[in-house]
Amino acid sequence: MTKPDLLLAADLGPRVTDQLEADFTLHRYCDAEDKPAFLAALPEGVRFLATGGGTGCSREIIEALPALEIISSFGVGYDAVDVAAARAHGVRVTNTPDVLNDCVAEVTLALMLALAHRLPEAERYVREGRWEAEGNFPLTAELTGRTVGIIGLGRIGKAIARLAQAFSMRVVYHGRREQDHQPYQYYADPEAMARDVDWLVVIAPSTDETRGIVNRRVLDALGPEGRLVNVARGDLVDEPELIAALTEGRIAGAALDVFAQEPHVPEALRAIDNVVLLPHQGSATHKTRAAMGDLVVRNLQAHLHGKPVPTPVV
Ligand code: 8YV
Numbered sequence: 112m113t114k115p116d117l118l119l120a121a122d123l124g125p126r127v128t129d130q131l132e133a134d135f136t137l138h139r140y141c142d143a144e145d146k147p148a149f150l151a152a153l154p155e156g157v158r159f160l161a162t163g164g165g166t167g168c169s170r171e172i173i174e175a176l177p178a179l180e181i182i183s184s185f186g187v188g189y190d191a192v193d194v195a196a197a198r199a200h201g202v203r204v205t206n207t208p209d210v211l212n213d214c215v216a217e218v219t220l221a222l223m224l225a226l227a228h229r230l231p232e233a234e235r236y237v238r239e240g241r242w243e244a245e246g247n248f249p250l251t252a253e254l255t256g257r258t259v260g261i262i263g264l265g266r267i268g269k270a271i272a273r274l275a276q277a278f279s280m281r282v283v284y285h286g287r288r289e290q291d292h293q294p295y296q297y298y299a300d301p302e303a304m305a306r307d308v309d310w311l312v313v314i315a316p317s318t319d320e321t322r323g324i325v326n327r328r329v330l331d332a333l334g335p336e337g338r339l340v341n342v343a344r345g346d347l348v349d350e351p352e353l354i355a356a357l358t359e360g361r362i363a364g365a366a367l368d369v370f371a372q373e374p375h376v377p378e379a380l381r382a383i384d385n386v387v388l389l390p391h392q393g394s395a396t397h398k399t400r401a402a403m404g405d406l407v408v409r410n411l412q413a414h415l416h417g418k419p420v421p422t423p424v425v
Contacts, residue, residue: 116157118140122141123161155178160182160183165191180202203425215314222368236248256280258309262315263284265316271312283298283304303332310340327356354379406421
């Protein structure tokens with residue numbers, strides 16, 4: 112029996128492709144030089160598509176595949192998938208939630224610890240022989256007893272909240288609405304929350320409502336003793352305003368895993384001392400990436416066999 116055709120829009124690595132090849136005939140759109148010609152030359156009746164966080168799936172691709180039934184996307188955030196187009200064409204979309212919660216929360220706390228204790232700089236200080244030559248490193252800050260405001264108390268936000276509590280931090284949050292049965296104080300207004308916290312952690316999806324949520328007013332409310340952490344999407348923070356706030360000392364520091372134009376990180380940001388920068392590492396461990404990949408495959412296999420998909424978003 113011939114295997115059904117699947118468009119591979121992003122290279123999801125050998126673990127995923129090896130599994131997919133057992134059930135599907137893969138068409139590696141991710142490797143195509145001339146993308147429009149590749150789409151035009153596809154066999155008719157492509158029903159399956161696999162993609163990844165940053166690549167997503169455009170309206171153009173969805174409309175070029177009239178038989179498309181499912182887009183299985185690697186990553187919990189699916190902002191790069193044109194969900195409106197998928198919905199309009201009756202295409203199902205799945206993502207990979209939950210399996211990455213602990214990893215992203217761990218990286219978030221690692222970023223907070225690194226920024227508070229100035230770990231990257233202090234480590235460089237030792238390597239460069241400056242401890243011996245110049246004496247002790249300047250005193251730093253700590254998390255204990257501080258308040259953290261989380262923008263987006265979803266599954267990952269809650270995992271971050273639990274870890275922050277293990278560091279004796281007080282947790283408050285902002286989101287679209289107040290959630291029932293949460294032990295944390297809710298703020299309807301992110302600016303009011305920023306005013307009351309020492310740390311602002313951004314872990315909300317990128318949507319029309321959240322884009323630019325950390326603007327100049329929020330940064331100024333966070334203030335010269337406040338620190339920002341973004342592990343969500345770069346476009347939730349107004350990057351030029353953040354650079355200005357850091358340069359002018361209007362906030363104390365920032366730890367960023369995500370940026371507006373990845374993998375480009377503005378030179379101005381790379382030149383600032385009181386920032387910690389990571390190359391979108393939130394879920395990037397062997398264990399978590401394997402679990403995310405397996406979930407991409409399980410969603411496609413479930414749909415192939417006419418079973419309910421494990422993690423639908425559309
Ligand atoms: C991944 C992510 O780095 O899950 C997400 O939404 O941003 C990350 O876990 C990304 O999806 C990789 O493509």
